Amino acid sequence: MSCTLYYHPLSNFSRKIRILLLEKNIDHELHEINLRFKPDFFLKLSPIGKVPVLKDEDGTVIWDSSLIAEYLEEKYPNPMFYPKNFQERFHCRKWEELADIAVAKAIRTFFCSLFPVPCSLKI
Ligand SMILES: N[C@@H](CCC(=O)N[C@@H](CS)C(=O)NCC(=O)O)C(=O)O
Numbered sequence: 001m002s003c004t005l006y007y008h009p010l011s012n013f014s015r016k017i018r019i020l021l022l023e024k025n026i027d028h029e030l031h032e033i034n035l036r037f038k039p040d041f042f043l044k045l046s047p048i049g050k051v052p053v054l055k056d057e058d059g060t061v062i063w064d065s066s067l068i069a070e071y072l073e074e075k076y077p078n079p080m081f082y083p084k085n086f087q088e089r090f091h092c093r094k095w096e097e098l099a100d101i102a103v104a105k106a107i108r109t110f111f112c113s114l115f116p117v118p119c120s121l122k123i
Pocket residue numbers: 008010011012013014035049050051052063064065066100122123
């Protein structure tokens with residue numbers, strides 16, 4: 001048995017978790033989600049309706065890439081990606097949040113310039 005990552009190939013937040021799963025050598029399956037027509041089972045798993053979502057082998061479901069990263073870090077500490085020290089870890093988490101927001105904005109601006117009317121799909 002392995003965990004399942006619900007993702008989209010163009011999602012930067014999904015990519016963050018895909019890299020972490022590979023770097024930590026965690027056995028996993030990928031399940032692509034159609035973000036235009038989100039399946040009911042996915043909306044039941046994730047009340048925020050966004051990818052990535054991780055379903056662990058024991059049935060634990062986590063959404064939000066930073067929460068998934070924290071969960072994976074706790075459960076599979078080798079190799080470790082966040083500093084152990086409390087202050088350093090929170091400094092690192094602040095930069096993670098900033099990077100998430102900045103990259104999401106840049107990608108959204110790029111896609112909106114490609115498909116200006118209407119840009120309803122939030123990548
Ligand atoms: N804070 C969330 C953001 C996730 C997010 O915005 N995912 C986008 C894809 S990159 C999404 O699922 N968009 C679909 C939608 O909002 O309907 C995280 O870190 O996981």
